[in-house]
Amino acid sequence: MNNNQIIAKIFNEIADALEFLGDNPFKIRAYRTAANVIEGLVEDISVYIQRNEKIYGIGEDLREKIIEFLRTGKIKKHEELLSKIPKGIFEIMNIPYVGPKTAKLLYEHFGVDSIEKLKNILETGALLKIKGFGLKKIENIKKGLELYQKLSQRFPIGEVYNDIINFKNYLSSIDGIEKIEIAGSFRRFKETIGDVDILILSKRDVSDDILKHPRIKEILAKGETKISFLYGLSNNKLIQIDIRVIDEKSWGSALMYFTGSKEHNIQMRDLAIEKGYKLNEYGLFKDEMYIAGKSEEEVFDKLLIQYIPPEIREARGEIELAKQFKIPKLIDFNDIKGDLQVHSRYSDGVMDFWEIEAEALKMNYEYVAITDHSKSLKVAGGMDIEDLLKRNEEIKKFNRNSKVKLLISAEVEILNDGSLDYPDEILKNLDLVLASIHNVKKDEDITQRYLKAMDNPYVDIIAHPTGRLVLSREPYKLNLDELFKKASERKIILEINAHYNRLDLNDLNILKAKQYGVKFSIGTDAHNRNGFYMMIFGVKMARKGLLTKEDVINSLSLIELLEYIKFCREYRIKQFASSNK
Structure with a gap:
């Protein structure tokens, strides 16, 4: 881990410890905000300190x-707090539906300071005797524990993506390796992965070179055609990587086989x-x-399918579509002209407008x-109307000389009654309105x-709909x-x-x-x-959903x-006027 990752981790642990101990909420938030800022720094934080640059x-x-x-490789405050809290508590606090406050109750009443003790106390039913622990909460903790244990076995793909790509780049630097492909659930872009399959083509034994990383x-296994090992990720967790050495004439068929899924492979064999x-x-x-096997394309061609x-x-009908040559040309990363949800320092982001523009230029975005x-x-630094208007004027001023157009937009909370957090006279002057639910x-x-909010003609996008x-x-x-x-x-x-x-x-x-005919952002x-570099994950998800x-x-x-946003708004305004006649 680099300095940024280590310091961010320490600050998050300090925040967890302070919350566990019942400290000042503003102090806790300051540490969490700082951790988020540090994780997002492009350069090592030591560079900012050396330049005496304000962060x-x-x-x-x-x-x-x-x-x-x-200076010292540690923070005294962090070590003091660690000494006050049993080590296992930090793992307990990471369990969904637990958190510092619940972890404190579990520890004070039952001495729960490990996963094993938590499992035991959940089985006894003793939690029901404690104020604040109803059946629903206990069920949520059980669910959270189950999810946590799954998480310890599987990883969100974005959590390991850069590590695996960097390792692939390392393999590319080894003399003798002619081809490399990451297969398995990584290549299919499953949202979580358990291990990593990598195929290589090499005319010489490169195992010793690989294992120098x-x-x-x-090292779990080392043979002529397969190497297996545990690989240390940036988050300090381990993931198993299996590298298979493939013959040239079998490269395509092996890549198909090890990409999967299992059900897809069965259907392909049946075909x-x-x-x-x-x-x-x-x-x-x-x-x-x-007959064939040097490339995937060669195999598909011989089977007379797309x-x-x-x-x-994923065995969801794609083979039937391929038989009819009806798989559409899926959206590609290069099709993306802009990012339609980014947060600045005006709420809970850490970027100025010029920093946003700089990253957008790297991505070749227009907006x-x-x-x-x-x-x-x-809790996310939501803007009151005065701050919103001030920010909007700053964006207008920035756009006069910018190379990337910053759209004057907002992620507007949908309130409990379905109304929106800003009045229509504010919403109608925004280039784009994202409506979302957080509470x-x-x-x-x-x-x-949602349905009531969608009756507002100025709602353009529903953000992260399922939460x-x-x-x-x-x-x-x-x-x-x-x-x-309703969206359609x-x-x-x-x-x-x-x-x-x-x-x-x-x-x-x-x-x-898509079956309802809706459009997506x-x-x-x-x-x-x-955060900008997560666009690839959104594009991959869109491809999995067969989007063009x-x-x-x-x-x-x-x-x-x-023009499209204007057209859709005018359509909704006419709908609204017609329904109110």
């Missing part, structure tokens, strides 16, 4: 602690049998005669929507909140068919939130929503510079986008 979101007290770490922690062939990882055969993109090999939170979401009561069905968080929070209670139908009727766009912890809508919901929900560039409004040029 937004970090006050003098926390700056001194950063200097202390850079400093992050390889334990081959129907056509008088045998298909396996070594190739396509007629009786015992080798090439199936890796992301959709970025600045979607700071609205006033009710105080949900226990067991609340939010369908009607789920990968491996840590289940989707909100919601009738998606009603949501998709009202020409309201549905977001694919590209942050790897959200990926919301997911691929199955995208497939379903992709937004990274970037709060710092690193025509389905995604980010593929429009700036002029086309603004």
Whole structure:
């Protein structure tokens, strides 16, 4: 881990410890904000300190602690807090639906300081005797524990993506390796992965060169055709990587086989049998005669079907589409002209407008929507109307000389009664209005909140519609068919939130929503510079949902986008006027 990652981790642990001990909420938030800022820094934090450069979101007290770490490798405050709290408590606090306050109650009443003790106390039913622990809360903790244990076995793909790509780049530097492909669930872009399969083509034994990598922690197997080991990730967790050495004539068939999914492979083998062939990882055969296998395309051609993109090999009807050559040209990363959800320092982001523009230029974007939170979401620095108007004027001023158009937008909270957090006279002057829900009561069905909000003609996009968080929070209670139908009727766009912890809508919901004829947007929900690079995750999810560039409004040029938003708003205004006659 680099300095930024280590300090961010320490600050988050300090925040957890302070919350566990019942300290000042503003102090806790300061540490969490600082951790978020530090994680998003492009350069090592030591560079900012050496230049005596001010870092937004970090006050003098926390700056001194950063200097202390850079000087000594530790922070005294952190060590003091660690000494006051049993080590296992930090793991307990990471369990969904637990957190510091619940962890404190569990420890004070039952001495729960380990996962094992938590499991035991959940089985006894003793929690029901404690105020604040009802049946629903206990069920949520059980669910959270189950999710946490899954998380310890599987990883959100975005959590490991850069590590695996960097390792692939390392393999590319080894003399003798001619081809490399990451296969398995990584290549299919499953939202979580358990291990990593990598295929290589090499004319010499490269195993010793591979195993020199400093992050390889334990060698599990080493043979002529397969190497397995535990690889240390940036988050200090371990993931198993299996490297298979493939013959040139079997490269394509092996890549198909190890990409999967298992169900897809079974269907492909059945198809081959129907056509008088045998298909396996070594190739396509007629009786015992080798027919094809050097490339995936060669195998698909021999089977007389369309090439199936890796992301959709999930046995969901893609083979039938391929037989009819009806798989559409899926959206590609290069089709994206802009990011439609980014947060600035005006709410809970850490970027100035010039920093946003700098990252957008690297991505070759024409535009970025600045979607700071609205006033009710105080926990995320929601803007009151005065701040919103001030920010809007600053954006207008910035746009006079900018190379990237910053769209004057907002992520507006849908309130409990379905109304919006800003009045219409404010909303109508925004280039883009994202409406979203962050606060949900226990067991609340939010369908009607969405449907009422969608009657407002100025709602352009519904952001992260289901509210789920990968491996840590289940989707909100919601009738998606009603949501998709209303979105289609009202020409309201549905977001694919590209942050790897959200990926919301997911691929199955995208497939379903597309049947209703809705359009989609992709937004990274970037709060710092690193967030911009999650666009690839949103595009991959869109591909899994069989979307073309025509389905995604980010593929429009700036002029086309603004015209489309204007057209949809005018359509909704006419609808509203007609329904109120």
